[in-house]
Amino acid sequence: xxxAAEQAxxxxxxxxxxxTFATGTDAxxxxxxxxxxxxxxxxxxxxxxxxxxxxxxxxxxxSPLITTALANLPRRxxxxxxxxxxxxxxxCSAASxxxxxxxxxxxxxxxxxxxxxxxxxxxASGMVPPGRRGRALAIxxxxxxxxxxxxxxxxLYVAELTSWRGAFLFVAALxxxxxxxxxxxxxxxxxxxxxxxxxxxxxLRRPDILSILxxxxxxxxxxxxxxxxxxxxxxxxxxxxxxxxLIFVFGLAAVCGGYLAGHxxxxxxxxxxxTGSLVVFTINHFLLAYWADAFTTSVLYMxxxxxxxxxxxxxxxxxLVHAAGPAAGIAIxxxxxxxxxxxxxxxxxxxxxVQTAGADxxxxxxxxxxxxxxxxxxxxxxxERRTAAAxxxxxxxxxxx
Numbered sequence: 001x002x003x004a005a006e007q008a009x010x011x012x013x014x015x016x017x018x019x020t021f022a023t024g025t026d027a028x029x030x031x032x033x034x035x036x037x038x039x040x041x042x043x044x045x046x047x048x049x050x051x052x053x054x055x056x057x058x059x060x061x062x063s064p065l066i067t068t069a070l071a072n073l074p075r076r077x078x079x080x081x082x083x084x085x086x087x088x089x090x091x092c093s094a095a096s097x098x099x100x101x102x103x104x105x106x107x108x109x110x111x112x113x114x115x116x117x118x119x120x121x122x123x124a125s126g127m128v129p130p131g132r133r134g135r136a137l138a139i140x141x142x143x144x145x146x147x148x149x150x151x152x153x154x155x156l157y158v159a160e161l162t163s164w165r166g167a168f169l170f171v172a173a174l175x176x177x178x179x180x181x182x183x184x185x186x187x188x189x190x191x192x193x194x195x196x197x198x199x200x201x202x203x204l205r206r207p208d209i210l211s212i213l214x215x216x217x218x219x220x221x222x223x224x225x226x227x228x229x230x231x232x233x234x235x236x237x238x239x240x241x242x243x244x245x246l247i248f249v250f251g252l253a254a255v256c257g258g259y260l261a262g263h264x265x266x267x268x269x270x271x272x273x274x275t276g277s278l279v280v281f282t283i284n285h286f287l288l289a290y291w292a293d294a295f296t297t298s299v300l301y302m303x304x305x306x307x308x309x310x311x312x313x314x315x316x317x318x319x320l321v322h323a324a325g326p327a328a329g330i331a332i333x334x335x336x337x338x339x340x341x342x343x344x345x346x347x348x349x350x351x352x353x354v355q356t357a358g359a360d361x362x363x364x365x366x367x368x369x370x371x372x373x374x375x376x377x378x379x380x381x382x383x384e385r386r387t388a389a390a391x392x393x394x395x396x397x398x399x400x401x
Contacts, residue, residue: 014181015181016186022151023147033159066114083179120140212316219278224346233362253306257311279374284305289361350365
């Protein structure tokens with residue numbers, strides 16, 4: 001490709017990344033707004049935190065359903081429509097007068113995000129040469145990672161200057177900008193061959209795939225039982241900007257952790273990196289009661305959590321690609337649903353802990369989630385080996401006949 005063509009291709013990918021940046025910011029920003037939302041809508045902190053749960057669970061279940069249902073529509077129109085609907089729903093979130101209305105808008109926002117993100121990744125992959133698809137996907141998916149580093153802290157800063165409602169308007173503005181960029185730069189793309197929902201879900205009947213996904217669910221449930229309630233957890237550590245700083249630090253550490261784990265999986269093997277990450281992740285969370293007493297130790301806790309927590313993502317994807325073979329793309333999409341399912345369950349679990357024992361006991365839910373994920377790793381490895389052995393026997397029998 002000539003330099004001018006390369007720059008044009010990069011611009012198309014970047015506007016898609018802006019879209020995933022907007023949807024990622026929306027998914028995670030509520031964690032820093034929980035006390036403000038609870039006060040404004042006259043509800044409990046635990047109930048306000050369930051807005052994270054609602055978004056995550058609807059995304060986990062709804063994304064494969066709505067993506068399959070609209071698979072035959074022109075992809076460019078779907079992407080633009082999803083972002084514009086997403087922006088409108090966020091405006092409605094900002095205008096919410098009670099927790100029920102806010103919950104309803106979170107449902108719709110999750111469906112729009114669940115429609116946009118897979119389509120954006122597929123579009124980026126389809127409009128660049130095969131040798132550049134990995135980089136294109138990294139840029140688009142990196143929009144979600146960048147949202148934890150930049151989008152959420154920026155949105156929380158907007159909330160400090162205005163109110164929690166301003167944060168949702170900020171997300172809506174990002175979505176509109178991305179929609180305009182896609183309309184201006186993205187060419188018309190034919191929809192790919194439709195994959196039936198049954199085919200997408202068939203992998204869940206395989207013990208090796210299911211056991212790997214359960215590790216993802218448990219690890220994210222543990223971590224996000226804390227993330228959802230960061231604001232009440234650290235409210236005694238500093239001023240109103242403390243959570244924004246901690247989330248920024250967490251995001252930077254997460255990006256580093258993902259990169260290091262990806263490199264480590266190629267060097268030392270995915271299972272070793274996953275196990276090491278989960279050991280550090282679990283110990284760190286069990287020590288949360290000690291970390292959360294001061295700002296310095298809270299920063300250290302967030303750094304370790306970011307590196308170790310996001311250090312589980314590349315090895316998990318590596319294991320899924322290896323186990324699923326030709327169905328690797330479907331397996332990775334199921335892993336995305338498993339991540340959001342874990343986030344949703346974490347919000348439920350954390351809400352229960354906050355409501356019954358207080359935010360200072362979140363170490364229990366987070367540590368137990370990490371420990372359960374760690375215990376599932378050898379079980380999932382055993383399931384992988386049994387499946388591989390059965391496949392080998394089938395191949396040998398077929399060759400012999």
